[in-house]
Amino acid sequence: MLRESDIDSLNNHLASLSEDNERHHENLHGLLNQFKNLLDDYSSLKSDYEEVKEGREKYKRQVRGQVRKQMPKRSAKVTDYIRKGRNPFVLVLVDGDGYMFKEHFLKAGSEGGVKAARELSDSVRELMHSTMGMQADSCQIMVRVYANILGLSKALARAGMVGHEARSISPFTSSFTRAQDLFDLVDSAEKKEGSDFKIREMFRLFVDLNQCRHIYFAGCHDTGFASFLTPYRASDRITLIKAASLHRDFEDLKLPIRELPSVFISNPLAITKQTAPVCKHFQKGICKFGVGCNKQHVPPNQQLAKSADSDSSSPKPLWSSPAVVGRSQEFLAATLPTHSLEFEEYIPINKDGDRLDTYCPHPSPEAFAEYHRRAKRHRVCNSFHLSGECGDMDCQYDHSHVSNTIIEVLRYILLQHPCSRAGACRFIKCFWGHICQTPNCKAIKTFQCRFNHRTHSLDLQVAQWVASVENARADDDRDYQSIISSESFQSQPPSD
Known part of the structure; x- marks a missing residue:
């Protein structure tokens, strides 16, 4: 049987629960009353809003009616x-x-x-x-x-x-x-x-x-x-x-x-005066002012055009190129942009809209030797290592890690083959060459260079970086793997 103290404790506990339940009931009743008041206020505000909205719509209809009367011919x-x-x-x-x-x-x-x-x-x-x-x-x-x-x-x-x-x-x-x-x-x-x-x-x-x-x-x-x-x-x-x-x-x-022919000129800007001196620093590839230089940037091995008629009012180009010749390695290194992750999704173009390549020097004999050793062990997948992807599900070539030296050799070899799109190419994953980077290229004179005459005389100054075009693979009827596997590139020395 329960002791007297236990009975008193249970009675007290029951009384406490009863009080808590009553208090909870009162709180719930209060919340319900507040919610009801909020609903009443909302209904009142909604009614007022509908009246204002109706008045505004009526005003809009009146205004539109006046507009139609004033402009009866408008559609x-x-x-x-x-x-x-x-x-x-x-x-x-x-x-x-x-x-x-x-x-x-x-x-x-x-x-x-x-x-x-x-x-x-x-x-x-x-x-x-x-x-x-x-x-x-x-x-x-x-x-x-x-x-x-x-x-x-x-x-x-x-x-x-x-x-x-x-x-x-x-x-x-x-x-x-x-x-x-x-x-x-x-x-x-x-x-x-x-x-x-x-x-x-x-x-x-x-x-x-x-x-x-x-x-x-x-x-x-x-x-x-x-x-x-x-x-x-x-x-x-x-x-x-x-x-x-x-x-x-x-x-x-x-x-x-x-066209707006009365506002903008219809022909590309031509230079009519040759008052500025030639920048010798630019010809050495060390002009620090770039496009901001106040002297004429005439590429090496090219000379100012001489006018046959000094009194002629027709525009004269700033310089002409009577003979197409290669550029020195120093000039290429100083003029061409360098590869940068900051601009890896953009393509450098010159003022004429021609695509330029980033500078890629001829790899050293040691670099070619490292590439050759790796190729003997297991020929690497060029598409994977250059673009980061390979679309061939049955690819037989090596996708494992290679050194940066080997990647630079791969990149150099492909740049020796001209892109069929030439300067108009905007594909970010095109690894073909768009200019000739052979120092002092002499093969152009005998028509033995893979690149045409124009690519040897393009303006190499970067005018702007333009957005690239994505493509799954930028090969144009040729295969990266077959080109880059050529043995002829493994020990090719740089041109003199």
Whole structure:
């Protein structure tokens, strides 16, 4: 039997549980009351909101009715466009490093900037009427021009269009920006692809914006933009503005192509004066100023062209090449870009849009010997070690680790064979050569070099780094494995 103390303890415990249960019931009842009050308040607010919404919709219907009365000839499409967005505009994106304003604008300085902005506005307005119809009347024009002001000033100074002081086109750019409220000519600085990055981001920002009715894209001098625009091919909201030269890749986009001949020059910039001296440091491959140098960068073994008629007003090229010869190893090493992980997804091109290769010196005899020893033991898979992948499920070649020395030998051997696409190639996994890197190449004179004459005289200065094109394998009717397995490369000495 339970003791008296146990009975008292149980009674106390039961009383405590009863109190806790009653307290819990009271708390639950309080929460339910609060929730009910919140629902009542919500219903009241919803009723007020519906009344306000109904009034707003009624006001919109009245406004749309007034618009229809004022513009009885406008189409339903235009009325819909007015209803959907406020402050509609068109965007004009210009790569100022590739699209040059007409000479008379540039030479006029500040006044020329105002006139160029006015002419651009008028020309774009005409384009808008032809591409957008009645919508053009309600759209403002926003212009963004991006350019390397310092580099452009020096190039124009050499062409005799502006003075030789630093940033000599600043009066033009400043007045251009001030001339129209939504016009900006922005300095993209001297970074590689500085203008390209800004143009891409501006395009991405506005292309899907409802208020942006149309984009006029002036960047067709750079094939890197062609791949960037591929997702928008055949779009009815994008028009390409033709550059001095238009690559076929842009025609394949099936986008409308128009010109602004009264705003931009129609031919590539030619040098009309030869007032600047030749940079001797550049010919030695040690010019530290690069594109910012105020002297003429004439490649070695090439000379200034002599004019047959000194009074002729036609533009003269800065230099000519009467005889195609190879470049020295020192010049190749100092001029060609070096391989860098920072730019491994980008391809270097010169001012003419030709692809350049990163510098690859002739491997040492020791490097070839190491490659030869490894090949005797088990021939390596070149595609795997150069690109990081191999598409052959039954590959018989070695995928195990190899030294960087062997990889450099593989890379060098393939670069001795020209790519069939030449300077137009943009494939990131193309390991063929796009220029001749044989020091002092003499085989070109006897037509025994694999590379044609043009690849021996290309401008090797990197103008910009463009986005590459992905491909599973960039072999063009040839096989990496068969080429690189050739015994003729295993002990080939460098040319003298």
